[in-house]
Amino acid sequence: MITPTLPANELARLESLKSLDILDSLAEETYDSITKLASEICHTPIALITITDSKRNWFKSKIGTSIPETDREISFCTHAILEPSELLEIPNTLKDTRFSENPLVIAENGVRFYAGVPIKDEKGLPLGTLCVLDSKEHHLSQSQKEALKALAKQVELLFEYRRKNQALEKMKNDLDETNRVLREFASTVSHDLKMPLANMIVSADILKAKYSNIMDEEGVNYLNYLKQAGLTLSDYINGLLDHYSSNHIESVNHQEFFLNDLLEDIIDLLQIAENCEINLPDNNLKIHSNGAALGQIFMNLISNSLKYNQNDKIVIDIDCNENREFFNFSISDNGIGIPEAKQASIFDLFTTATDLDRRGKKGHGIGLSTVKKLVASLGGSIRVISEEGKGTRFEFSIKRTIPVD
CATH class of the missing domain: 3.30.450.40 (GAF domain)
Incomplete structure (x- = not known):
């Protein structure tokens, strides 16, 4: 041998x-x-x-x-x-x-x-x-x-x-770990900042109430700027918390509810102005799903339709239908629209479609990223159809689930 x-x-x-x-x-x-x-x-x-x-x-x-x-x-x-x-x-x-x-x-x-x-x-x-x-x-x-x-x-x-497959699995594990660290960081920083910010906003109001009579117009404006900056940062922090908490919202138990009841509750929360017309679906679907997640999706989309609209009268149309596998929804408005060049990235975190909203405030690019994550967690997909100056339409679906007795 x-x-x-x-x-x-x-x-x-x-x-x-x-x-x-x-x-x-x-x-x-x-x-x-x-x-x-x-x-x-x-x-x-x-x-x-x-x-x-x-x-x-x-x-x-x-x-x-x-x-x-x-x-x-x-x-x-x-x-x-x-x-x-x-x-x-x-x-x-x-x-x-x-x-x-x-x-x-x-x-x-x-x-x-x-x-x-x-x-x-x-x-x-x-x-x-x-x-x-x-x-x-x-x-x-x-x-x-x-x-x-x-x-x-x-x-x-x-x-x-x-x-x-091993490389992809390692990449996934690395991304999961990175996201975990980012979630913890964002949550910790956000919570630690909320109280000082609230104090800053309240202090600005107190200073304005007590001393505006002895301050000139420029001084009052500075206090207004301070308060507005605090509110903007607070909105940003709340958006971050919503974005990362959406990783866990899908674990909420599913329940049965009527779509229009959910939408009416959201409209009440948003305190819609008289110059806005929101048309709810004619068919009030009975849905078995995660109501908290679906509510957050509609809250973000309706809020965007309100903010990014320069018309004297805002019109928002909401529609829905169902098939054997999915509930399908759409929400369209007569707002400013989204430039075609930005539509492909509109669901990316920290990406915004326009510089300023109806009130002259800059968005943070968190809401639509959160919406996409929530839709995906419900087994669906979302897309945008828009023409600049002529409004925007979001279409999304969520997978039907079978009620458990």
């Missing part, structure tokens, strides 16, 4: 194998289907997908044997990976000096035939093989060899997908 030498790139090969994180993983149907095909095509009782570690040859998938691994020193595959671009075929192991005294060969019903195709990573480093074995002499036809090579390519693709 001849012990195989180590590949010249052994350290890099082992590093690649380690990053794949596949050793001792559970059996997977996608790999087992390949070994089954290899066995059928090559007419051999045994087929393996092997992974060559530093000390062992581990079987990711196996057909025709219950052995999970072999020592690397006596492995046929350790010879196969020395020529990563070639198929290694040994028709009769007893006639090959490399294997004639191998324990796997001289054992009862030992291996007489071996054919293996190296499985490589994206850099061409061999990680293992797809191989077929038999207890009697065997010869592969050219078509069988080509088929075995093709199946080995499929294993390489599975390895590549595994790496990509």
Whole structure:
């Protein structure tokens, strides 16, 4: 028996194998289907997908044997990976000096035939093989060899997908951790700022009430600016808290309610002025969903329709319909509209469609990002249709849920 030498790139090969994180993983149907095909095509009782570690040859998938691994020193595959671009075929192991005294060969019903195709990573480093074995002499036809090579390519693709999935999972975990830290930071800072801001706003009112008679117009204006700045920052903080608390609002129990009742409660909260006409849906849908989330969605959208409108009379139309899977809603207005160039990013955090609202205040770009998150949490989607100067229409859906008795 001849012990195989180590590949010249052994350290890099082992590093690649380690990053794949596949050793001792559970059996997977996608790999087992390949070994089954290899066995059928090559007419051999045994087929393996092997992974060559530093000390062992581990079987990711196996057909025709219950052995999970072999020592690397006596492995046929350790010879196969020395020529990563070639198929290694040994028709009769007893006639090959490399294997004639191998324990796997001289054992009862030992291996007489071996054919293996190296499985490589994206850099061409061999990680293992797809191989077929038999207890009697065997010869592969050219078509069988080509088929075995093709199946080995499929294993390489599975390895590549595994790496990509791992990268995506790591990216997701990193993003989740980053978002968690940001949520905690935003919540902590926001709560810590709310009380000083409230004190600043109240102090401005007290100073104005007590001393405006001895202050000139410029001094009074400064107090007004101070109060307005405090209110603006307070709105910003409240928006941040709403945005990050929306991560958990979907956990609220679902309930049954009528849509128009929900909308009327929102209109009462917003204290709509007389110069505004809000047309509710003709069909008052009975909805089973997260009322808190849906209410926050409509609160943001109606509030935007009120703020970004320069007409003497504001008109807001709300409509709805349902199908087997979704409740579908729309809210349209006769406001200032959204420039086409900004429509693609309007749901991004801190993105605003216009500089100033109806009262000359600048938006913070939090509301629509929160709306999109809430809609997604309810299993739906949202889009905007708008023309600058002619109004805006938001269309969104939420997935129907089945009431639980």
